[in-house]
Amino acid sequence: MSVTAGAAAGRGAGVLQWFVAPVPRARLAAFRLLVYAFIPLEVLWIRASVIPHSYVPELYRPTWLARAVQLPPLSVGVATALQWAILALVVAALAAVFLGRLQRTTGWLLAATFWVWMLNSMGFGYVSHDHLAMMVAVTVLPTAGVATLHDRTASEAAGWALRCVQIAVVATYFGSAVLKTLRAGSPAAWANSAVFVWAIMRRGSDLVRWTLEVPLLLRVGQWGLLAIEFAAPAVLWLRGRWLYLAIATFCGFHLLTFAALGIHFLPTVVCWAAFLPLERWRTLDVGSGSQHWRPTDSEPLAQGVTGGEPPAHPVHPRAGRDRG
Amino acid sequence: MPSPSALPERLSRRSLTWRLSCVLACVTVLIAAQFVDTDDYFPLGSLSQYGAPKDLNGSVRSVYLEARFAGENAPRGLGLSHRSTGVARGEIEGQLGRFVDDPSLLQAIADAYAELRPDRPQPQVLYLRRSVQQLRDGRVIGAPHILTLAEWTVQR
Structure with missing residues (x-):
């Protein structure tokens, strides 16, 4: 292999x-809890x-995935049972994190029931x-297998799950900006329009209705x-205080x-936590003597906070084994 | 604090392949949904909330429901919310064409209201209406213009 080809590879x-x-x-365990x-x-x-x-099954307009799996409108009894099942599975999944057992099983069951719930919720227009x-987040979390709050072992499976959530978070904003541009024809066409006027007129609180008299301010906000x-997307590569400032x-x-x-x-706000070194909560304990965590040479590198490149360590003995 | 392990747990080539394939597939669908402008692929649909530009000299339109009750001459507002009517305003707006084409769909809302709010007076006639407020240079001018999009006499 040539030097150039080797560098490209x-x-x-x-x-x-x-x-x-x-x-x-x-970190993954803490994010699961959240x-x-x-x-x-x-x-x-x-x-x-x-x-x-x-109560209004006539108005059911399922989205593509709900149609693909032929998910029908739910009766009051089934919807109520589903709600209780999700709440019970939440308790089970939280307990599984603390106990270090059955995390994949509880995670997948919770994900499946939550998907049914959400497909119905989004299926009425x-x-x-x-x-x-x-x-x-609910879909990828079970893929990482067992993770406990005391386990500092670095894991690529955990890294992938959190990276997926990070990508989804930034895609929520970037995709929205792309769509605004596509619909308006240019970024300026959207930003100079009256979207905020429209939003505030339809559902603005008393706190902001005065801004209707200052359209220029609303345009600046847009x-x-x-x-x-x-x-x-830049947030994916920010570190330290710049990351916290962005969040x-x-x-x-x-x-x-x-x-x-x-x-x-709020669902997106919660997922911003995927960028945080959540495992550090233990170092913030009263009496721990340390309010600030610093990576050491042997510390597993942390996505989005301490560095992005994987350490040049040998392959872990448990690599490739499905755990859970 | 337990010391961190020096050995990161690596993924096998197969595990890596399916994970990266999933990311690629989902990102592709999400990008396509923005260009096609459809939210049919939830949760990978168009990120369209407040996505449409509004003309500074255009109008602000808002859909609402009114009802005429027994013993009352003038209709009054009937709040569209999940707790009262089973569906919220955004959902009605999302399938507005269906109500315009077939006003009998308003019967479903009347039935839901009867089940969810049995202790309240029940509507005899429902009106699905739209208020249109004119803008000039981004400011509201004049009184709203009201359009009736659908009307339905409730069947009991």
């Missing part, structure tokens, strides 16, 4: 490795529409796009939104839209 392998950059399994603990909020509040939907990352949406910016934006329009985007 090395770059290709590097790109592939980026998708599976190892992270501590403890996502699974959030699901009751989904079925009881954010997407609680499934049981009410069973309105699809909200704040669930892309959450649906990816430019700002479009800019951060287009810039979102705070996006979460701050959602706080603003919640106050202004009642739109919270």
